Amino acid sequence: MSKSPKHFLDINELPLSELKSMLDASSAMKAKQKAHQPVRPLEGKTLAMIFERPSTRTRVSFDVAMRQLGGEPIMLTGAEMQLGRGETIADTARVLSRYVDAIMIRILNHDALLELAANATVPVINGLTRRSHPCQVMADLMTYQEHRGPIEGRTVAWTGDDNNVLASWAHAAERFKFQLNVATPPELAPKKVMRDFIKATGAPIMIGTDPEAAVKGADCVVTDTWVSMGDKEGEHRHNVLKPYQVNAKLMSLAKPDALFMHCLPAHRGEEVTDEVIDGPQSVVFDEAENRLHAQKGILAWCFDAVK
Ligand code: CP
Numbered sequence: 001m002s003k004s005p006k007h008f009l010d011i012n013e014l015p016l017s018e019l020k021s022m023l024d025a026s027s028a029m030k031a032k033q034k035a036h037q038p039v040r041p042l043e044g045k046t047l048a049m050i051f052e053r054p055s056t057r058t059r060v061s062f063d064v065a066m067r068q069l070g071g072e073p074i075m076l077t078g079a080e081m082q083l084g085r086g087e088t089i090a091d092t093a094r095v096l097s098r099y100v101d102a103i104m105i106r107i108l109n110h111d112a113l114l115e116l117a118a119n120a121t122v123p124v125i126n127g128l129t130r131r132s133h134p135c136q137v138m139a140d141l142m143t144y145q146e147h148r149g150p151i152e153g154r155t156v157a158w159t160g161d162d163n164n165v166l167a168s169w170a171h172a173a174e175r176f177k178f179q180l181n182v183a184t185p186p187e188l189a190p191k192k193v194m195r196d197f198i199k200a201t202g203a204p205i206m207i208g209t210d211p212e213a214a215v216k217g218a219d220c221v222v223t224d225t226w227v228s229m230g231d232k233e234g235e236h237r238h239n240v241l242k243p244y245q246v247n248a249k250l251m252s253l254a255k256p257d258a259l260f261m262h263c264l265p266a267h268r269g270e271e272v273t274d275e276v277i278d279g280p281q282s283v284v285f286d287e288a289e290n291r292l293h294a295q296k297g298i299l300a301w302c303f304d305a306v307k
Pocket residue numbers: 054055056057058059128136263264265
């Protein structure tokens with residue numbers, strides 16, 4: 001019987017030991033890349049990348065990661081495929097599985113991702129859905145570790161709305177056992193799926209509405225755009241989120257050596273001020289760089305090529 005494919009769909013679905021081995025592989029491949037020693041475990045492999053929504057980092061970093069590992073990426077957009085004319089996601093999964101060795105997809109509908117994975121006979125990677133963004137948080141964990149060592153037992157503060165990046169941080173808090181303090185406006189608070197997750201797992205996550213309380217004493221402060229892909233823009237949304245902006249005053253409540261993280265793209269002057277994002281505590285471009293390296297670990301894991 002053929003083995004089931006190793007999908008990378010969400011951080012909380014994988015054992016901590018496998019997540020750590022992906023991060024270790026990412027760091028090892030990063031060191032080799034920096035030393036100009038190519039590592040090419042994916043020679044002859046092809047990755048289909050389907051984008052239903054725009055992307056700069058995810059698109060370019062997966063593309064470059066595949067090439068540097070010896071494989072080939074194929075860039076596809078939903079609109080250019082028959083998917084855009086009503087072919088089912090299940091049939092798309094069955095067909096692509098006959099051509100390529102893995103599929104990475106960015107699609108807002110999380111159930112569509114799950115359907116793709118259920119019908120694919122090759123690994124499927126979540127490149128962002130409305131519900132989660134696990135590849136981003138793997139890069140963020142790698143970045144934290146590089147700057148400050150293990151994240152276990154540390155405190156991460158999230159200020160902003162409830163979104164896909166926060167969900168993956170919550171999954172990571174449960175697996176890696178760090179405290180996650182969340183502050184959102186009451187009307188943009190974590191939904192039932194997150195509250196149920198916390199209840200079911202006992203994850204060390206505190207949900208509140210006060211950004212100062214969340215950030216106080218934190219080792220890392222994280223925020224994200226106030227308007228995620230698929231959200232409705234609006235003055236009201238901006239007004240309720242204004243008190244959640246990461247500025248120098250809010251940042252000063254965290255530990256003096258706290259890191260500032262943001263997955264990018266940033267909306268400067270909205271969720272974060274220039275002073276913070278360009279300041280000495282910000283590691284946003286290290287996070288962006290680590291998308292490349294973290295994805296190599298994820299790809300190698302999917303292909304069973306983690307040494
Ligand atoms: N952080 C992130 O996923 O960026 P892109 O939307 O540019 O891929």
